[in-house]
Amino acid sequence: MRCIIGLGNPGKKYELTRHNVGFMAIDEIASGLNIELSNHKFKCNYGIGVHEGHKVMLVKPQTFMNLSGEGVRPLLDYYNIDLEKVLVLYDDLDLPLGRLRLRKKGTGGGHNGMKSLNQHLKTENYKRIRIGIDRPSGGMPVVKYVLSKFSSEEQPRLEKVVERTGEASISFISEPFEEVMTKFNGDVDG
DSSP states (O other), rough: OEEEOOOOOSSOOOOEEEEEGHHHHHHHHHHHOOOOOOOOTTTEEEEEEETEEEEEEEEOOOSGGGHHHHHHHHHHHHHHHHHEEEEEEEETTTTTEEEEESSSOOOOOOHHHHHHHHHHHSSOOOEEEEEEEOOOTOOOOOOHHSSSSTTTTTTTHHHHHHHHHHHHHHHHHHHHHHHHHHHHOEEEEO
16 A cells, blocks of 8 residues: 655644645645545544555644654554655755655655654655745744745645645556656646
8 A cells, every 4th residue: 555644733723834735735635536534543634545456545644743753653554554655745945835856765854744754764765755835035933934824926836836746646656656756856837
């Protein structure tokens, strides 16, 4: 079974914030594949479905971002999911809004959700899609920025990048990741 995990913070307060683009992408995929995230186990909401003959699980950890690994590790263990079949979606300050970077592995960088996953999974060797959200301007503190909502001017670009992340994630279910990387790495505009 493939497993696609979107990182974010639970609750209405954080729903449309920059730090929650991973959750937004999971919602996009769930809608496209008609999978309900109606199961709850190990501090995660998740749903299981089938795409082109491949079983897939979509996951939204319900811990706060910096504790993401706490629920993910036991869920993967419970369903006996190999890390080779895991894809993690998360926000990245170092990429401009609208850019995707697909990688087979990597450090957590400054991202606390990824640091938590690396700590609990005891490896950095799992696939990921970094979703660009830009850096704050005008001296805004990073914490305040990632917990802020996208502006109305940013909405069209946000919608495009969430849709593109969904397409890349669905491709991951049935295609070799090298091909997915070639097809989807880069800017949503080309």
